[in-house]
Amino acid sequence: DRIPADLMDQGSVDYMVREAIRYGIAPVTALRMATLNAAEWFGLHDRGAVAPGRRADLIVFDDLAKLMPEMVFAGGRLVAENGVALEAGFGAVPPIPATVAGSVNIRWEAVDLRVRAESDRIRVIGMIENQLVTEERILPATVRDGLIVADPARDLLKMAVIDRHRDSGAQGVGFIQGIGLRSGALAGTVAHDHHNLVVIGADDDSMLAAARAVAEMGGGLAVANSGEIVASLALPVAGLMSDRAIGDVRAGYDALIAAAAALGSPLHDPFMAMSFMALEVIPKLKLTDQGLVDVEQFKVVPLFVR
Structure with a gap:
């Protein structure tokens, strides 16, 4: 539950990883907690690690202590660089499915x-x-x-x-x-x-x-x-x-x-x-x-x- 301003200014899970490191958890351990451990727990065996057969959802950092993302890849495609989302990395926004549209029904x-x-x-x-x-x-x-x-x-x-x-x-x-x-x-x-x-x-x-x-x-x-x-x-x-x-x-x-x-x-x-x-x-x-x-x-x- 994070508002847009916090997501843009602080980050999402990456912010939590930085907080964990700030409180003394080793960087590699904190990264594993946020990636492989979570994926394995939820049975998402196609992601969570950099390995053959896994989804190429990647974040590239230049510093294991600060962990500020330089590049973000989703499905192998570069979607953000230096804190800026790349429009070319995303397809057109699809129509809202009927199953989740018009959800307010009040008498x-x-x-x-x-x-x-x-x-x-x-x-x-x-x-x-x-x-x-x-x-x-x-x-x-x-x-x-x-x-x-x-x-x-x-x-x-x-x-x-x-x-x-x-x-x-x-x-x-x-x-x-x-x-x-x-x-x-x-x-x-x-x-x-x-x-x-x-x-x-x-x-x-x-x-x-x-x-x-x-x-x-x-x-x-x-x-x-x-x-x-x-x-x-x-x-x-x-x-x-x-x-x-x-x-x-x-x-x-x-x-x-x-x-x-x-x-x-x-x-x-x-x-x-x-x-x-x-x-x-x-x-x-x-x-x-x-x-x-x-x-x-x-x-x-x-x-x-x-």
């Missing part, structure tokens, strides 16, 4: 973000900075006209997870602290590991605008404010990936982060944080399209505390 008439006040206390997902685990916070609700609403002054935002795979109409609505938006909303279809549509915001209009924008793109990420879209990035491949060049994707993602920051979020990457707030296998409290899940008890729990 919009079933989507209702309103939360009627059944109690004056609610369970809230409490984000912990730089961690995937959360807290279960029992907090007083902010009630307006019989409805529980987001309260940005308390960093109390509304969150919804909407099934986008089966057009079932399933949705969970809850509240979260830690995103930091003062106004507007974030939405996206990257949400480990079910990858449903997740939206977090300070008002329902912005939440719906962001959610609908993501659906209209066939999946992706969006920022809305006052019901209007201020930044978006389409991820049309299963709602998770782009078919555009990484530089274009980076520019779009950077614009999303800047838009979220302009709306008050202090997080380095609020979209990455949001993607894990619906992952119901990491404690303590997470939200799914089936409702709030107490991961330690492994059961759905009510929003209201009486």
Whole structure:
């Protein structure tokens, strides 16, 4: 799970190998961990080593300590040199297969973000900075006209997870602290590991605008404010990936982060944080399209505390 900027500025597995060496692992051992060991473990016996009969997927370094790639070969073809991808090394981008296109299927008439006040206390997902685990916070609700609403002054935002795979109409609505938006909303279809549509915001209009924008793109990420879209990035491949060049994707993602920051979020990457707030296998409290899940008890729990 690395964003385009990190991939371009730091690297991918090569970055992890450099980190391993920095922590004292011998360079050859670190390289073997990232290549042959991984290939053998997953039964990929046609790759992972420089040997006859193996795929010619190669990285050429000039220094075993720094391990900065000079040339990259894929299937024997030079695809990158001195940190620059070579267009000649890649064929034309194929059409998105029908099996992974049009992956956002939502019954919009079933989507209702309103939360009627059944109690004056609610369970809230409490984000912990730089961690995937959360807290279960029992907090007083902010009630307006019989409805529980987001309260940005308390960093109390509304969150919804909407099934986008089966057009079932399933949705969970809850509240979260830690995103930091003062106004507007974030939405996206990257949400480990079910990858449903997740939206977090300070008002329902912005939440719906962001959610609908993501659906209209066939999946992706969006920022809305006052019901209007201020930044978006389409991820049309299963709602998770782009078919555009990484530089274009980076520019779009950077614009999303800047838009979220302009709306008050202090997080380095609020979209990455949001993607894990619906992952119901990491404690303590997470939200799914089936409702709030107490991961330690492994059961759905009510929003209201009486």
